Amino acid sequence: MNARQLIEIAVGFFVLAGIASLVMLAFKVSGLRDVYNSEQGYQVYALFDNIGNLKARSRVTIAGVNVGRVKSIELDETNYRARVDLFIKNSVQIPTDSGASILTAGLIGDNYIALEPGAEEKMLKEGDVIQETHSALILERLIGQFLFNEKK
Amino acid sequence: MLKVIQHLGHRALHFFLTIGRATLILLSSIIGRPRLKLGFKLLVEQLYAVGVLSLPIIICSGVFVGMVLGLQGYTTLVRFGAEQAIGQLIALSLVRELGPVIGALLFAGRAGSALTAEIGLMKATEQLDGLQLMGIDPLRRIIAPRFWAGFYSLPLLSLIFSAVAVYGGYMVAVEWLNVDDGAFWSNMQSSVDFHEDILNGVIKSIVFGFLVTWIAVYQGYASVPTSEGIGYATTRTVVYSSLVILGADFVLTAVMFGGLG
Numbered sequence: 001m002n003a004r005q006l007i008e009i010a011v012g013f014f015v016l017a018g019i020a021s022l023v024m025l026a027f028k029v030s031g032l033r034d035v036y037n038s039e040q041g042y043q044v045y046a047l048f049d050n051i052g053n054l055k056a057r058s059r060v061t062i063a064g065v066n067v068g069r070v071k072s073i074e075l076d077e078t079n080y081r082a083r084v085d086l087f088i089k090n091s092v093q094i095p096t097d098s099g100a101s102i103l104t105a106g107l108i109g110d111n112y113i114a115l116e117p118g119a120e121e122k123m124l125k126e127g128d129v130i131q132e133t134h135s136a137l138i139l140e141r142l143i144g145q146f147l148f149n150e151k152k
Numbered sequence: 153m154l155k156v157i158q159h160l161g162h163r164a165l166h167f168f169l170t171i172g173r174a175t176l177i178l179l180s181s182i183i184g185r186p187r188l189k190l191g192f193k194l195l196v197e198q199l200y201a202v203g204v205l206s207l208p209i210i211i212c213s214g215v216f217v218g219m220v221l222g223l224q225g226y227t228t229l230v231r232f233g234a235e236q237a238i239g240q241l242i243a244l245s246l247v248r249e250l251g252p253v254i255g256a257l258l259f260a261g262r263a264g265s266a267l268t269a270e271i272g273l274m275k276a277t278e279q280l281d282g283l284q285l286m287g288i289d290p291l292r293r294i295i296a297p298r299f300w301a302g303f304y305s306l307p308l309l310s311l312i313f314s315a316v317a318v319y320g321g322y323m324v325a326v327e328w329l330n331v332d333d334g335a336f337w338s339n340m341q342s343s344v345d346f347h348e349d350i351l352n353g354v355i356k357s358i359v360f361g362f363l364v365t366w367i368a369v370y371q372g373y374a375s376v377p378t379s380e381g382i383g384y385a386t387t388r389t390v391v392y393s394s395l396v397i398l399g400a401d402f403v404l405t406a407v408m409f410g411g412l413g
Contacts, residue, residue: 007200014204018308021315025350029243029318031341057345 040090041068042126046100047081052111052136054102059112060086067092070113086113086130095120101134111136174370181291181299181369191297198301202263206309209262210255214313217250218242218320225321226329235331239340242321247344247353248409251314253401256360259306260393264368267298268389271372272382280373295369302365303358310357352408359400364393 051073060068068088076083088094097118104111115130124130225241271294274280280290318340325331344350368389375385 008196010204011196011199014199014207014305015308017207018311021308021311022350022354024315025247025311025318026346028337029247029340030344030346030350 041087042090042124043071043085043087044094044124044126044128044130045083045085046113046130046133047076047079047083048100048102048133048135049081050135050138051082051084052102052104052138054084054111054113054136058110060088060115061112062092062094062115062117064114067115084113093123096122096124096128097132098124098130099132099134100130102136104137170374173374174366177291177295177370177373178299178366181295194293194297195300198297199305202267202298202301203305203308206259206262206305207312209258210309210313211316213254213258214316215320215323217254217313218246218317218322219324221245221250221317222321222324222329226325226331235325235329236335237339238321238325238331239336239338240343242325243318243340243344244349246314246317246321247349249353249401249405251310251317252353252356252360253397255310255313255357256306256364256397257394259302259309259361260364260368260390260397263302263305264364264389264393265386267302267365267368268372268375268386269382271295271298271369272375272377272385275373275375276377276379276382278377295373299365299369302368303361306361306364307354307357310360311354314353352404355408356401356404359404360397363396363400367393367396 054070054073056070056072058070059066060070068086071085071087073085074083075081086100094115095118097120099116099118101114101116102111103114118132221242222238225238226235229235229237229241271280274290274294280294283290283293322336326333326336371385371389371392375381
């Protein structure tokens with residue numbers, strides 16, 4: 001093994017170390033596993049009066065367990081409500097009369113969507129709408145209501 | 153009064169002349185018919201000199217920067233009872249800022265200055281003229297492989313820096329200060345986004361790699377061929393590179409994370 005080969009081996013290790021670092025950052029630090037697994041799922045949407053601080057990529061949970069993510073949030077221009085597209089794993093089937101509410105994790109935590117499964121036999125399919133929704137709790141509005149009631 | 157304005161004009165012309173020359177050198181060294189076999193051989197040699205030999209300083213600094221981040225972050229966060237968020241503090245500041253920036257600053261000091269001194273000495277000892285006499289274009293033979301090696305090395309070095317530093321922070325926060333292991337990684341993973349944070353950090357280091365090596369090879373190539381001139385050129389490489397890195401970092405951060413983009 002001559003010097004030339006040693007140099008090439010060192011460079012090879014250097015490049016490998018760089019790639020390994022990228023992989024480590026991707027999977028261990030940014031938790032890319034969701035995308036990597038890219039589990040099959042379906043999309044449903046729900047209309048909310050007010051979504052508070054909900055963002056795309058927020059969690060969707062049933063009984064506190066992650067079952068999907070918020071895909072996108074838009075304003076429905078016909079009735080001025082927020083249209084939230086939810087991506088839900090195929091392994092989770094949800095009855096058509098389920099409800100969706102926007103909750104906050106902890107006092108100052110992120111907003112997420114909690115689904116409450118209904119009792120219907122039929123399940124939601126791709127593109128269906130969740131009828132029953134509860135908006136996010138807006139602290140200012142709550143305080144306003146409280147003050148107003150006190151006056152009466 | 154007129155003299156001041158004349159001086160200003162002279163400096164401005166000189167500045168643009170420098171940029172123009174640097175661009176010409178860059179273009180004529182990287183454009184043209186590549187000779188794959190020889191080019192690859194030269195590139196590997198330079199990757200060794202520029203990249204592999206920079207590894208020790210990058211890894212050492214990475215460990216220490218990560219450890220300091222862990223320690224400082226912990227002492228501040230623990231006051232709010234939020235020491236669980238240490239993982240996301242370490243990871244975000246590393247992949248967004250510290251990895252690319254400190255990596256590039258170290259790279260400018262370790263590899264950039266060496267490039268300038270090497271090319272400057274080649275010029276002083278008339279090796280570049282010698283090559284030209286033999287009909288070999290020194291830009292293609294000497295400058296191009298060094299430029300590409302720096303351009304490829306810095307992103308890899310920055311990634312290695314960030315990865316090592318995350319483990320440095322882990323060592324201090326989890327092993328030493330007893331932050332919960334699971335909370336450390338899960339908070340990190342829920343707040344760091346691959347595209348938003350890591351890829352933008354990589355883009356930053358690519359830009360820095362380009363700028364630093366460009367400055368280094370130009371300063372070497374345009375240096376005054378005396379021992380004093382080489383000394384000045386090396387100093388200028390480190391000073392200009394550092395300024396350009398920090399300036400460009402602000403612009404890139406404003407575009408990527410400042411909501412301007």
